[in-house]
Amino acid sequence: MTTPRTTPAPTAPAPADARCGELAGRAFTKGHGTGNDFVLVTDPRAELELDPGLVARVCDRHRGLGGDGLIRAVRSEALPEGRELLGAAPDAEWFMDYRNNDGSVAEMCGNGVRVFVQHLVEEGLVTVPEGEVLRIGTRAGVRTVGRTRSGWAVDMGPWTFLDGEAARSRGSDAVVSAGGLQVPRPALSIGMGNPHTVVALAEGEKLDQLELTTAPVVRPEPGDGTNVEFVVPGDGDDDGVGRVRMRVHERGVGETQSCGTGACAAAAATRFWGGAGAPDQWLVEVPGGTVSVTFVPAPDGAEHVVLAGPAELVARGTFA
Numbered sequence: 598m599t600t601p602r603t604t605p606a607p608t609a610p611a612p613a614d615a616r617c618g619e620l621a622g623r624a625f626t627k628g629h630g631t632g633n634d635f636v637l638v639t640d641p642r643a644e645l646e647l648d649p650g651l652v653a654r655v656c657d658r659h660r661g662l663g664g665d666g667l668i669r670a671v672r673s674e675a676l677p678e679g680r681e682l683l684g685a686a687p688d689a690e691w692f693m694d695y696r697n698n699d700g701s702v703a704e705m706c707g708n709g710v711r712v713f714v715q716h717l718v719e720e721g722l723v724t725v726p727e728g729e730v731l732r733i734g735t736r737a738g739v740r741t742v743g744r745t746r747s748g749w750a751v752d753m754g755p756w757t758f759l760d761g762e763a764a765r766s767r768g769s770d771a772v773v774s775a776g777g778l779q780v781p782r783p784a785l786s787i788g789m790g791n792p793h794t795v796v797a798l799a800e801g802e803k804l805d806q807l808e809l810t811t812a813p814v815v816r817p818e819p820g821d822g823t824n825v826e827f828v829v830p831g832d833g834d835d836d837g838v839g840r841v842r843m844r845v846h847e848r849g850v851g852e853t854q855s856c857g858t859g860a861c862a863a864a865a866a867t868r869f870w871g872g873a874g875a876p877d878q879w880l881v882e883v884p885g886g887t888v889s890v891t892f893v894p895a896p897d898g899a900e901h902v903v904l905a906g907p908a909e910l911v912a913r914g915t916f917a
């Protein structure tokens with residue numbers, strides 16, 4: 598006689614928190630800037646609890662909406678880091694709360710700002726007439742954004758050497774190893790509100806041969822991690838415009854099609870290596886398109902970096 602089966606046949610366990618619970622019923626927008634793609638959520642009063650696991654589930658390319666990051670549009674007054682900015686910039690009504698695809702918080706996202714502003718405009722939350730600017734709060738400070746013929750231009754503030762004097766005197770302050778590179782290469786650490794490490798390669802061929810599915814190793818290891826840009830300077834600047842090709846491995850994401858702050862860092866490093874006479878205007882070609890980077894004297898006496906490029910919204914929906 599066979600004993601009746603009392604235990605249920607095993608089934609695959611349901612993954613914990615598989616859905617985007619906290620976001621259920623909320624509207625989202627999907628957009629990108631030169632292939633750097635984001636999920637955008639409007640949460641004016643900062644009511645959502647965006648824990649890293651939730652952000653990672655939303656950004657998962659197989660089980661979520663998919664994205665290099667998640668951007669929450671919050672009124673600056675609703676977040677402590679936004680309120681801090683309002684004293685000096687009372688017109689910075691909206692704050693870009695940016696999260697990387699792995700759920701980590703980042704200070705700044707250059708492509709994200711353009712997509713964020715496009716989202717605010719299309720949601721009817723702001724108007725930006727031709728010739729006027731909008732001020733946006735970010736964890737890297739206030740950013741000023743204006744329209745261009747084909748997108749938005751963002752004053753990204755000053756660029757900095759992250760390792761001041763060493764970088765200035767030697768032209769490099771770190772070494773980077775990566776798949777496809779025979780030997781570790783010297784690199785320059787540049788701050789754009791967030792950290793970047795820029796490596797120059799001699800030929801385009803080497804750029805195409807890089808294997809960036811695993812993170813490049815940077816020594817000395819930056820405490821908060823870094824975004825790593827590999828650049829190949831272009832030939833000839835007859836028109837006074839510098840050109841670079843770039844691939845990037847982003848902190849908290851992996852290889853992306855584009856990185857706005859990375860393009861600014863790549864142009865700043867290449868211009869620094871080029872010495873006096875290097876152009877102030879640059880076109881940075883990334884796998885997802887081209888962005889422009891211009892170095893301008895600013896009223897505060899510092900040199901600012903202006904990043905310009907497109908922003909496209911591709912979908913709207915509701916979280917299940």
Ligand SMILES: N[C@@H](CCC[C@H](N)C(=O)O)C(=O)O
Pocket residue numbers: 633697702703704705706707708709791792824847848849850853855856857858859
């Ligand atoms: N893609 C962004 C940069 C996003 C943040 C970055 N991964 C970090 O952790 O600093 C850009 O367009 O600038």
